[in-house]
Amino acid sequence: MTETVVDNVLGLYNYWVVIFLMMTGFYIVISRGNLIKKVIGLNIFQTSVFLFYITVGKVSGGTAPIVAEGLEVYSNPLPSVLILTAIVVGVATTSVALSLVVRIREAYETIEEDEIQAQDETR
């Protein structure tokens, strides 16, 4: 029983690190009212997904997937490919989110969620 527990802790810690980061981002998104902080939280959440894919692709004893003489074991290149695309798309969506924040600030003179809602109710 204890052996399987230790085995699981050693074998699954990468997922747990990812879950911790993901929940940190999630907590920032749902608990903070400042819009820029929400964007930062989304960014952390997103990076945790990237790290999840990359840790899934790691193979023990492997090297980076660049074919060379004398190397037999390579880590999985497919997660890398998917995440390269995802990083760039993530920055594109972040830039849209930040420009929305700029527009909200121009319309409401604030980037705090509760103040924006208070202004909406009095309108």
Added chain:
Amino acid sequence: MRGLFAAVMLMGIYSFLGASWMLLLDAPDVAFTEASVGAGISTILALATLALTTRKAKTPARRSPLPLLIVAVTGAALVYGTLDMPHFGDPEAPASNYPHPSYVERTEHDIHVPNVVTAVLASYRGYDTLGETVVIFTAGIAVLVLLRGSRKRRPTGGGGEDAG
């Protein structure tokens, strides 16, 4: 944390540490991209937004325990879900065996690029990369449209022209 400047800087440091971990996990291409795009361009965009808005965040009025509870429950459910996942670095994991890994050896013969990530990105999945550039183009247009309608006609540096 009240100062948003510090928060943005910490986000950049976090991205850079993430990139270092990716390098250790045998994904140098992803690490380079994360360090330049994630830690570089994202931080610059966030700083430009701070310049156009404000650097001070309001002190939160009340702190409810509900978000913490939701996060704890979700996290526990996710940890429970990992218990039958393949272990870290397991060569027998399904993710490393489908499609059959022999394409790694064939890549050099087919595409004449030793870096398999580049080969898959630019050749096998070339249409996917084309779609990615379409997404960036669309995002650039969205940023331009959003910032163009500014009432105050401030000099806008907040986004848009990001090189992907």
